[in-house]
Amino acid sequence: MFERYLAALEYPSQGGINIDDPKEFRNIVLWLEDQKIRHYTIEDRANLRKTGSATDWDPAYAKYKIDLGFPANLKSKTEELTWLFLYAIKLEYSDNADRYRSITAAQKIEQEKKSSAAPEIKSTNPFDKLDFTSPDFEEGSRKLAEKLGIAYHPDHLVSLRAASYVISTALNKEVLKEPIITGKPFPIDEGIGMGFENHQDLEKAARILRLLQIQNLRKLQTAINETIVAVQNITADPRTDTSLGKVGMK
Structure with a gap:
C-alpha cells in the first residue's frame, strides 16, 4: 500500500516502509x-528534524497532528x-492539476504495466541453457x-579451457589442411639441465616451461618480422599518398 504512495510522491526509498x-x-x-505538505516554516520544523530523539520529536509530532487537523x-x-x-x-495534485487532469485511471494502469514489463530476450545460444556446475x-x-589426451584438472572448467586451446590450435580447419608431420617426439629430457636434477618432477616441469617460453x-x-615487412612495403611503394606524409627527399 505505502509503496504506491511513495511512487506517487517520488519518495527516494530503496524498498518497503517499516513503520x-x-x-x-x-x-x-x-x-x-x-517536500510535499510544507505546513510549517523551515524554522518551525526544527523539532521534527530531531528524528533521533523521541523526547523532542514525539511532542513536536503531537502538535503537528493538531495543527494539520488529523481526524x-x-x-x-x-x-x-x-x-x-x-x-x-491531494496537495501534490492541487499544485499540478493541469498535469494530472488529462490522465485517466485506465491510462495510468496501462502505463504501469508497460513500465513494469521487462523485455523478454530469447537466446538462440544453446550454451546459455547449460549448467556448468552440474x-x-x-x-x-x-x-x-x-579423448584429447589432456591431463584432467580437479577444476573441470580449467580442463575445459585446455581442451578449447587444443581444439582451436591443433584441430581447426586451417591446421588440418597442413600435412601432419610424424616422427620422434621432442627430446625434452636431453640437453642442459634446469638445476632440479634431484627432483625429477620439478626438472621436467622447468624444461616444459622453457620450451613454452621459447615458443612464445x-x-x-614472427610478428615483429611481419610488421617490419608491412612497413617496408608501404614506405618503399612510390605510389604512396604524399598527402599523408613525405617520401624521399627533393
Whole structure:
C-alpha cells in the first residue's frame, strides 16, 4: 500500500516502509512535511528534524497532528501515515492539476504495466541453457579431456579451457589442411639441465616451461618480422599518398 504512495510522491526509498521502526517512521513524516505538505516554516520544523530523539520529536509530532487537523478517530501509526500520504497527494495534485487532469485511471494502469514489463530476450545460444556446475557437465568435461589426451584438472572448467586451446590450435580447419608431420617426439629430457636434477618432477616441469617460453619468443619474433615487412612495403611503394606524409627527399 505505502509503496504506491511513495511512487506517487517520488519518495527516494530503496524498498518497503517499516513503520515499526520509530526512526524510519519519523523520517517519512519529516520528508512529507519538508517536500510535499510544507505546513510549517523551515524554522518551525526544527523539532521534527530531531528524528533521533523521541523526547523532542514525539511532542513536536503531537502538535503537528493538531495543527494539520488529523481526524480524531485514527488509532494507529498505519492509519496516521495513510492519512498523511493521502493529504500530501491531494496537495501534490492541487499544485499540478493541469498535469494530472488529462490522465485517466485506465491510462495510468496501462502505463504501469508497460513500465513494469521487462523485455523478454530469447537466446538462440544453446550454451546459455547449460549448467556448468552440474555433475553431468563435469563428467562431459572429463571425457573430452580423455579423448584429447589432456591431463584432467580437479577444476573441470580449467580442463575445459585446455581442451578449447587444443581444439582451436591443433584441430581447426586451417591446421588440418597442413600435412601432419610424424616422427620422434621432442627430446625434452636431453640437453642442459634446469638445476632440479634431484627432483625429477620439478626438472621436467622447468624444461616444459622453457620450451613454452621459447615458443612464445618465436611467435613474437614472427610478428615483429611481419610488421617490419608491412612497413617496408608501404614506405618503399612510390605510389604512396604524399598527402599523408613525405617520401624521399627533393
